[in-house]
Amino acid sequence: MNLKIPILLAIALIMGGCGIMNGSQDKDTKSLTSSVQDYNGQGFVYRDGSKTTEIVAANKKEISESAKNYMKLNYNQDVNINNVVPALGAAVVHVSSKDKLEYFTSVIVSLDTNETPPKFSTTSQQYEVEKAIVSGLYHYSYAEEFKKVDSFAKEVTEKWDVVGLNEKAIEKTSSGGYVNPFYYISVSPNDFEDIYKKYMENPSMSLVDVRGLFEEKHINPEDLKLNISFRFFMSKKGAKADKKVADEIIQKLKSVTGFPVGSYAVFVYGNTIVNKDGMGEGSSIGTVPTVDDINIK
Structure with missing residues (x-):
């Protein structure tokens, strides 16, 4: 053809x-924007x-x-x-x-x-689908531990004036693996190629077996790319990203226990979303990728 x-x-x-x-x-x-509460993927x-x-x-x-x-x-x-x-x-x-x-x-x-x-x-x-599947596998394998991550995110929204992304916006704009309103998981396909292949050979394998594949790797987030990134938006319409809020969330994250192994990041955005790309308007405030990520082992 x-x-x-x-x-x-x-x-x-x-x-x-x-x-x-x-x-x-x-x-x-046109470069139209929406409040994060009102953004459902329109204009993407x-x-x-x-x-x-x-x-x-x-x-x-x-x-x-x-x-x-x-x-x-x-x-x-x-x-x-x-x-x-x-x-x-x-x-x-x-x-x-x-x-x-x-x-x-x-x-x-x-x-x-x-x-x-x-x-x-x-x-x-290239590798887009493979990365997404491994990301989903990791969340699936550590479902109980990720309940603690979910609880952490909920506590953050209750203590500070921040919110997550709408479910509809996630559906319409996301393509990078496991994503929920407050965080997303991204992995390197090269680091987890063996797990991907074993799962694809036997997709009916149990949760225990899938988890075993990850545990066999003895994951060190400093060596393998396995990122869990928190993404919060200021709840007040028109508000800009608040450094004090971001710093306090980071400090709270550093004290948690029982989280899945990974390199954690915190990104706090203002309240405004750019419709055409589904991203927060302007730069985020929080951790700097590869510089001060929070490694949980």
Whole structure:
């Protein structure tokens, strides 16, 4: 098939520089913002998505099915379709897991617009799905310990004037693994490739067996990339990120016990979300990645 844009180039253009919630700028889209309490993924875009809006809308059902089939055939994963976002010569389909693992990821459906109806070619960014699955596996394996992480996040919102991201915004914009309103888990695919392969060979393995795979690695967060990042937003509309709040949350985090092994970070944002990328407006205040992360062993 003679695609309008070579697949690998398309991925680089669409996904380059993406984070947990990716949204590249579209020159035709105004930079609108929302309060975090009101943000549900509205206005989320990828670069030059306006050029394929109509064709993506007209073929949304077929694009969604292509993404589902890709995940099933290549990863044996049943997924929910959360968002179909027009992009440069393609649609980025945001999906979430249906089964025991909880994670978000994305699939890229490139469009051959020289054909009528358009032909699809479906793929994913390198290691994107693998990272998401391992992230979900880690949360699944340490479910009891992560209940303590959840309790910590709840305590933070009760003591300080901060909130998390809406569930709907997470569904519409996330693609990086396990994500909830207050924190997300990111891993290095190279560091956990063996666990990923063993799980894919036997996806019906028990929680005990999956946990055993992680325990066998004797994870040291200083050596292996396994990040748990807290992300809070100031609750008062229009408020800017507060350094005092961030510092106090960091100090509280340093005193916790019983958390899963990992390198922990704290990011506190103001109340405003930039619609087009789903990110907090301006810089966050908190820990500096790789500089003062809090390693829990």
